[in-house]
Amino acid sequence: MNNDKILEVKNLKQHFQAGRKRIVKAVDGVSFDIYRGETFGLVGESGCGKSTTGRTIIRLYNATSGEVKFNGIDVHGRKSKKDLKQFNRQMQMIFQDPYASLNPRMTVKEIILEGIEIHGLIEHEAAKTKRVEELLETVGLNKEHATRYPHEFSGGQRQRIGIARALAVDPEFIIADEPISALDVSIQAQVVNLMKELQEKHGLTYLFIAHDLSMVKYISDRIAVMYAGKIVELADSDELYKNPLHPYTRSLLSAIPLPDPDFERTRERTIYDPAQHDADNAKFREVKQGHWLLCTEEAYKAYQVNQSFGPTPSD
């Protein structure tokens, strides 16, 4: 890994108007950087704003405020059509629901070719067919599948078609929005391994959004934990698992099930109570090299003092 930032997110906010007066703050001041070639995991419970973060980064939503820089260029700034197309090629997305993410009226070939056609990457029909076959092979499908319709495939196969579609335009950065949460466990491993393989082969950078911590730990280099529109903790994945500081992170970690009935019966669940914080004064601070935490000034100082003695029980 190097220090070449591919994506910088600064104080990103995404608020939705819900009704006349109510505003939903789906993403409320999120900042993080993603380095070239790494896999950045973003975890959190349902509705915490992780998918919205991903979609805002790729411009599916216009950000309320804040900044997203991709390769040093502001994503949400005014852009010419040409720049936008360039951006659309460099950043791609893999979606959560393999059943909803493929157009049921298009053949696999048409689905995979869509990006190539929009960007006019390949002219000749024969070359297009060849490219589709190549991509299908890359994701482990038969080239005979090109003329089939999505409903004929299983969930895992569909997800791989979705990956092939994203790969067709040769992106550098892929946002994977819970790509495995709709698949059963054996297929999850297949898809995750495929993604890892592709990362090595094509030098991809991933933003991996998920709620399954065990899988995120397996694939991610660094992990950010989100809660209620804010990132509460961000660290290298080993550090986060070994030394979770934020109570919400601990609660999440304590919820990972183990296939061991004795352990499961006696397990103590850590229940997270957001009322225990002074949320208004909390700021995102680097408490340790590469380990960021949303905490108050006092808590921050306490960590600095206690660092040599290991983690404190609570802030």
Place this chain on the structure above:
Amino acid sequence: MDNGTKKYDLEKFKRVHLSDDANEELSRPQLSFWKDAWIRLRKNTGAITGLIVIVFIILIAFIGPFMNEYTNEGANYDAAYLPPKVKGLEAIGFDGIQTYEVQGATKEEAIERGLAGYEIEEEYVQDTEVVITKEESEDGYVTVAMEVDIYAARGLEDQYFWFGTDSMGRDLWTRIWNGTQISLYIGFLAAMIDMVIGVIYGGISGYYGGKTDNIMQRIIEILSGIPNLVVVILMIILLEPGLIAITIALTITGWIGMARIVRGQVLKLKGQEFILAARTLGANNKRILMKHLIPNVTGMIIINTMFTIPSAIFFEAFLSFIGLGLQPPIASLGTLIDTAFDDYRVFPYMLLYPAVIISLLMIGFNILADGLRDALDPKMRK
């Protein structure tokens, strides 16, 4: 179980090895959406019957007028009010025999009055029968059914009017099929308006949403608030009553149902992930509408169009029947039924054929539309 007593011959067992490729193979025959729908439609006897009836009526509507030498508007008062007569089908009723019911104080007087009234020579009366005797009737008259070979009486033995003639001696076969052409024109016009204006309007309204949607929906509400009949009457004040007035009336309001359905579908679809995927790939709005949204709404569009056609046909017939539609001498099924309605008790054949044809058309389209709804619904896939 006593372990070890049985010895298995290991030679007999062989490890089944699945090749990696076989895992990904698809055994289902390759079917596109339309092929699949056609297979399901074919199994639906009702829908196929409806389809055959419609195709049959459409064919005759265009061939029929050329099948005999009579014209649509050629009046011939000698041949007025002739019942159906078909060469070769005399045995099953197409014999050109007209039955008149006449009244008189006695049977003889009734017949005499009938002959005088209808200007028929006595030799052409083939049969007479007392239908209501003096005792049964309330007014003290005898009612006699008098069968007359009316073709011979008029000296038209060599003529064959297959569906009979009307009050001006015009051939009903020709007029009915010309009228059916008009009905079909109205039906397909309504379908076109639905498909073009309705789909585009609904698609744009649903896809852009927000303020655009709000304004477009208010316009629809205003339009649908005006009763169709009022629109037609306004059109007739401006224009001559006729095909153009009906066409414009349909154009103004006919597409509203379709626009609403398409809007609803598009609203439902536009948040789906495959639309988001197309947008992340850089697809523009036109591409998303034409390639992703509309093809996914086609099923609904076709079904709704098929239901629009019969109701438009009936709308025209209804307008013509109440005198707001086409004006004679132009024939439509509605005007034919309207004129036949005046004396259907004496000449029921004039009402029967246009009524049967319009009923067949409407039932045919409705059953076919019903079958299509089942065939195009992916949830019906087995």
